[in-house]
Amino acid sequence: MRAELLAVGDELLYGDIVNGNAAWLGGQLADVGVQVSTSIVVGDVIADIATAIVAALDRADAVVLTGGLGPTQDDLTREGIAQAAGVGLHRDAAEEATLRRRFEEMGRSRAGSGGRGVPEMNFRQADLPVGAQALPNVPGTAPGIRMEIGSGVVYAMPGVPFEMKDMFTRSVLPDILRRAGEPAVVVHRVLRTAGMWESMVAEALADEVTRLEPLGNPRIAFLASGGQTRVRITARAADRLAAQELIAPVEAAARVALGPGLYGVDDDSLEKVVLDLLGARGATLAVAESMTGGLLAGRLTDVPGASAVLRGGVVAYATEVKSSALGVDPAILETVGAVSPETAVAMAAGVRERLGATYGLATTGVAGPDEQEGKPVGTLHVGLAGPDGATTRTVRLPGDRRRVREFAVVQALDVLRRVLTGVAAAGDFGPWVPTGPR
Amino acid sequence: MRAELLAVGDELLYGDIVNGNAAWLGGQLADVGVQVSTSIVVGDVIADIATAIVAALDRADAVVLTGGLGPTQDDLTREGIAQAAGVGLHRDAAEEATLRRRFEEMGRSRAGSGGRGVPEMNFRQADLPVGAQALPNVPGTAPGIRMEIGSGVVYAMPGVPFEMKDMFTRSVLPDILRRAGEPAVVVHRVLRTAGMWESMVAEALADEVTRLEPLGNPRIAFLASGGQTRVRITARAADRLAAQELIAPVEAAARVALGPGLYGVDDDSLEKVVLDLLGARGATLAVAESMTGGLLAGRLTDVPGASAVLRGGVVAYATEVKSSALGVDPAILETVGAVSPETAVAMAAGVRERLGATYGLATTGVAGPDEQEGKPVGTLHVGLAGPDGATTRTVRLPGDRRRVREFAVVQALDVLRRVLTGVAAAGDFGPWVPTGPR
Structure with a gap:
């Protein structure tokens, strides 16, 4: 055809x-x-x-x-x-x-x-x-x-x-x-991942792709955009139920292979998933942003009804605003610098307390085009503070200023998701550094 | 051809x-x-x-x-x-x-x-x-x-x-x-406007378009995206200088017709223009966002070097955060509501003071999908507080949640631009309501 x-x-x-x-x-x-x-x-x-x-x-x-x-x-x-x-x-x-x-x-x-x-x-x-x-x-x-x-x-x-x-x-x-004389129904299933690059997702599913290749149905496709990778499983069959039955074992195998990288399916968004996880626990969120400069709050407030969970945020762009508006100890800023895990955690703890939220989530890093405090472009420290303590994750992101900032938003949301779902320890790309009792 | x-x-x-x-x-x-x-x-x-x-x-x-x-x-x-x-x-x-x-x-x-x-x-x-x-x-x-x-x-x-x-x-x-036997050089000139819809721009330039139509060179095209309208003038001539000479009188006429709606040319961006205006005055900025939820700060921090001017911002999404983090009088929130010119001005004044900036710029409104406090989707109040007083502008924006929020960012930046350049009184689409001495 x-x-x-x-x-x-x-x-x-x-x-x-x-x-x-x-x-x-x-x-x-x-x-x-x-x-x-x-x-x-x-x-x-x-x-x-x-x-x-x-x-x-x-x-x-x-x-x-x-x-x-x-x-x-x-x-x-x-x-x-x-x-x-x-x-x-x-x-x-x-x-x-x-x-x-x-x-x-x-x-x-x-x-x-x-x-x-x-x-x-x-x-x-x-x-x-x-x-x-x-x-x-x-x-x-x-x-x-x-x-x-x-x-x-x-x-x-x-x-x-x-x-x-x-x-x-x-x-x-x-x-x-x-x-074409082909079975008449096509069903797609999309599995959504965060915190995994496209190559990691492809590697995780390599065996399943190899197994399906000679069959030609279902098919697996990888789609990367905005710092997230989607896995699309497509099946053809005589009816919807038969197509779903073809997809089910592939989805099951993919779920195992993707592990904690999987955050949702089909039209789910990472920000909605995170807000729903918080909402289900009766928890609230406040964000403190340096590197992402408002984009993290902007992404969360894209979701209608975000106000039930998101109390608000502080964009602490100037270094002294990190102290004055978030209570970050000036000694931390002077000794280890604004781009540091210590500052990320202090920002998260500060915004949590000042805005009266269950969790505080913070970003600090270097978006470029120039390095900062001798730290390279793409450096990101995410800080997370909750009722039981605080933690950080440090990653190095690729791309230009726009992409680095977009990826940083996804990373920050993913840190919170992994902590809320208890899969934080699985950390696919960097160890967790607990900075307080949990 | x-x-x-x-x-x-x-x-x-x-x-x-x-x-x-x-x-x-x-x-x-x-x-x-x-x-x-x-x-x-x-x-x-x-x-x-x-x-x-x-x-x-x-x-x-x-x-x-x-x-x-x-x-x-x-x-x-x-x-x-x-x-x-x-x-x-x-x-x-x-x-x-x-x-x-x-x-x-x-x-x-x-x-x-x-x-x-x-x-x-x-x-x-x-x-x-x-x-x-x-x-x-x-x-x-x-x-x-x-x-x-x-x-x-x-x-x-x-x-x-x-x-x-x-x-x-x-x-x-x-x-x-x-x-094609045509002159061999083509030169474009882009005039960028904010605070004017495409139809207003087209109307302002109607005479010039009518005058040029029979000549065929230069040509005028209107391009609308993201809440801004661009005017592209294209000329063909034997060499670059001759093409620029063809463009000059058209650009001059367009500048008069567009008036204070014109904010820049070619690759200028509204956020960069606003930051440069502030920087040239040695002034700083802080933003307070409700309706735009971080997108205004996010747009400003897209510009490399924004930190020289932008001190930071507060996303006051929950109503009580408008009081606790920005000092908005709870009586205002109770009587006229969070979506009001009074709240917009109080947010702007609050963030200006708390973050120690020369100017405070604030947004509050209804992004949708549902109305709020009985106010319709698309309602936007921009508040601006400076050293000499404060002012607001109220507009009604079209489109879905995503577009309304995007347009609101442009509107807020445009209010600040018009005040800084002293063209505020020209207000193309709504009167200015001074709420303090200027």
């Missing part, structure tokens, strides 16, 4: 937006073993859309198209498909009725009015090439299109990413797999 | 990376009036590269290609161009000598050794299709390729963005413009 990607839109051609849909679709198709040999972008021109479809179907079995399905004059994908197939357009009565109902639900038209007041142009979205089937757009309005041309097929989806992803997963991918 | 974009690489096809090069190149070509009708991605397959080049030259005058020029076996752009042109490859002696010298300079080979010790495979980068010209790669190693095929031309550049951008600006664009 060979597929080609086709995206329609002047805004893609002229760089106003990046073609992220193609990247996502390419990854999805690769995961299920569909070969993607070409990805094309054309502008809002009927002839260009039609020519690209005909050329693509000459090389491949399926064209997966995004964009150009909206209501305005420059949305011309419907016309392009019709021209490629040599047919006309007709207004689909069922789709038009669905649109009128949707506009009422969205409050764009008075309930029971049959969509009155919505500009007529919007109902262009119910036009279909003769012989095409509509694909349901659950989160949006414009339906997708499935059109057989010769022995090939064109699937057209909206360009809006969340509408496209829903339609692809719901309608397009199952149809592609059915045509 | 018509051009097509062609990107080579399995990693693009399968979504490991997004095709940002195409977006950038599309924008650059659009700026100079070159029509881009199609953008294609193919994998690391010689026949696919060659077929795509031949098909593109059938439709367009030039193919702008990226990727596949590296030293490994799966870098096959050289072979693809040669196949499309029906010629062979030869090792270019001058390019090979350049490579050997570069490897010595990079420390990958002993000085004076002629590149000894560098694996032979690296010298594939000196292979050129017969009849092609090499394009210099100033920041990297793999040279680019310029190859005439029939009446068309192929330009091949590395996929590494900073190498590609340098080569495009230095060699490819001037050659395209020369072939």
Whole structure:
């Protein structure tokens, strides 16, 4: 089975937006073993859309198209498909009725009015090439299109990413797999790790990858970004349950191999996991930041409802603010310096006490571009103070200022996670130095 | 003049990376009036590269290609161009000598050794299709390729963005413009605004856009992202000086139209501009954050050397921390609430005093997803306290939690910038409420 990607839109051609849909679709198709040999972008021109479809179907079995399905004059994908197939357009009565109902639900038209007041142009979205089937757009309005041309097929989806992803997963991918004679359901499972580099994760799972390689299903992929590594397990099967049964033993083996590096699955985020761990214990948190300069608090407050657990934080950027606002002993700053495990612990203890939190979490280090106190760029000391004592972890992070600061946030959250879950002693990359009774 | 974009690489096809090069190149070509009708991605397959080049030259005058020029076996752009042109490859002696010298300079080979010790495979980068010209790669190693095929031309550049951008600006664009019979130099000037939505910027410059439209040179483009709007002026001319002379009157008119909304040019950042304004006055800053939860401090500390001006900050997420850590009068919190101009000013005054800074800057508001104290999502109060008094600004921001928080950071920085530059009274989108003597 060979597929080609086709995206329609002047805004893609002229760089106003990046073609992220193609990247996502390419990854999805690769995961299920569909070969993607070409990805094309054309502008809002009927002839260009039609020519690209005909050329693509000459090389491949399926064209997966995004964009150009909206209501305005420059949305011309419907016309392009019709021209490629040599047919006309007709207004689909069922789709038009669905649109009128949707506009009422969205409050764009008075309930029971049959969509009155919505500009007529919007109902262009119910036009279909003769012989095409509509694909349901659950989160949006414009339906997708499935059109057989010769022995090939064109699937057209909206360009809006969340509408496209829903339609692809719901309608397009199952149809592609059915045509390919492949089992029709694809299930992903994502395992999320923190405190492990991609190479460590790959090494931990090397045996499982080797075992699965000749089978081809399930597949394992490693995805690293923002200082975290994800493991994606993808299975194809006749139904959802069978796919989950294929994933289960791989996930079980991966969980053992990843050990305490695993913090969550699927859409979990490290900051949410940490806040939930604290919340479940009735505990609160305060943060003290030097190296991360507010990014750690910023990440935690990204989570709606963080205020139930996070009391607040202090960004102690100037050295003397570490003493005045956090109570760090000036003698520590003078003797071992602001970038030290001792300062990290004192910052954590200080913010814990001053903001009245169960735990205090602190970062100090060297983000670059220049070294500081003779300590190299990438040096990070995390300090953690709790009701029973305090501890630190020291690591050396790679990358430029932006990456070092981003990685430091993940490291700090991971230190707290490991202490809260009691796996701290497993420390994958540096010993723990208890600095008080626990 | 018509051009097509062609990107080579399995990693693009399968979504490991997004095709940002195409977006950038599309924008650059659009700026100079070159029509881009199609953008294609193919994998690391010689026949696919060659077929795509031949098909593109059938439709367009030039193919702008990226990727596949590296030293490994799966870098096959050289072979693809040669196949499309029906010629062979030869090792270019001058390019090979350049490579050997570069490897010595990079420390990958002993000085004076002629590149000894560098694996032979690296010298594939000196292979050129017969009849092609090499394009210099100033920041990297793999040279680019310029190859005439029939009446068309192929330009091949590395996929590494900073190498590609340098080569495009230095060699490819001037050659395209020369072939098109157009002046050979393109100069961009970016004007950066804050506190103005894209529609306000477009409206302010409407007359200038209308005046330039029929001329086609210079051109004005509006680019909105992260709560800021940029104005890009692009001019083509026979040389750099002439292009700058074309830009000057447009920039002057735009500066008048944008007024106090303009904060910088080209690569300036709002946070850097604000830190520099403070630094020039020998002033320091402390921030108090509720709605932005650390992101404001995080943005300021992105700037290397921020510590000379930024003393630090307090993230007062829990309401009682606003009293305990910032000294906000509990009566204010009880009567008008945490989301109020009064609280914003009290937070700013509190952090200014407690952290010993010249200015205190504070945010409080509703980031969502739910309203708070009966105030709607997007409400933002910025507080600013200085040596002579305090002031606030209240705005309503659009978007989801992530966008609202990002916009709030820009708004807060912009309030401080306008006060420091004395343009505060011009307030484009809301009156200033002085809450103390200034």
